[in-house]
Each structure stands twice: as C-alpha cells, then as structure tokens.
Amino acid sequence: MSHNHYHMYDLCKKHMHAYVLAELEDGMQVDGIITDVDDDNVYLAVPIELGMGGPGNPGHMNNPCHHGNPHDHRVFGFGYPGYGYGYPGYGYGYGYRPRRRFNRLVLPLAALTAISLLPWY
Structure with missing residues (x-):
C-alpha cells in the first residue's frame, strides 16, 4: 500500500x-x-x-445511478407495513x-x- 493510499484510508476512517x-x-x-x-x-x-440539473446530475431521472421511479415524487408518511392511516393517495396508507x-x-x-469536511447546513 502506497503512502498516499494509506493516508487516504486513514482520513476516510477518521471521517x-x-x-x-x-x-x-x-x-x-x-x-x-x-x-x-x-x-x-x-x-x-x-x-x-430531484428536479435539479441535467444528465450529469445524480438526481436526474435519466441517470443510470438513479434507481427510483421517475414519476414517484410524492412525500410519504410513515407507519407500520400493512397498516395504513390517513387517506390513500395523500401520502399515507x-x-x-x-x-x-x-x-x-x-x-x-x-x-x-483530498477529503475535506463539509458543514451539514
């Protein structure tokens, strides 16, 4: 393992x-x-x-890295599988x-x- 390779491994482990x-x-x-x-x-x-940029953007719908349904942009509710609440079609159910x-x-x-820390906000 080269010095740079080892250094990057340590930085990634640290972060x-x-x-x-x-x-x-x-x-x-x-x-x-x-x-x-x-x-x-x-x-x-x-x-x-989602909805940003063109084919080079990871969120673009034609990008092969995107595995979701390109027509499924709904915000979903959380609940237990098999037990819906609210009204189907309105984000819950x-x-x-x-x-x-x-x-x-x-x-x-x-x-x-290089690896640099970024702020979350």
Missing part, C-alpha cells in the same frame, strides 16, 4: 459517517457521507437532488415507504487526492 467533499485525481469533486471504507474503496452516500434520498457511490482510494 466515517461525516459529510465530506472528496476530490479525485481527474479534478472531479463529489460530496457525500462516508458510510464504509475497505483496503481498496471508500463508500459514499451521495445526496439525490398501505404500501407506501419514504422515497430514497441517497445513492451509493464507490470510489477507489487510489484515485482520491
């Missing part, structure tokens, strides 16, 4: 579950929450920004679940050049 900005060798920057790190990769939960707010992104540690 586990923190909101960070990761910079890659090619200049690309990605913000997200570090959810895991292993000997080769860092795993990020990247926020989905049987079969509803909260929409997905993050995508998982796997980045190779060897490609990282």
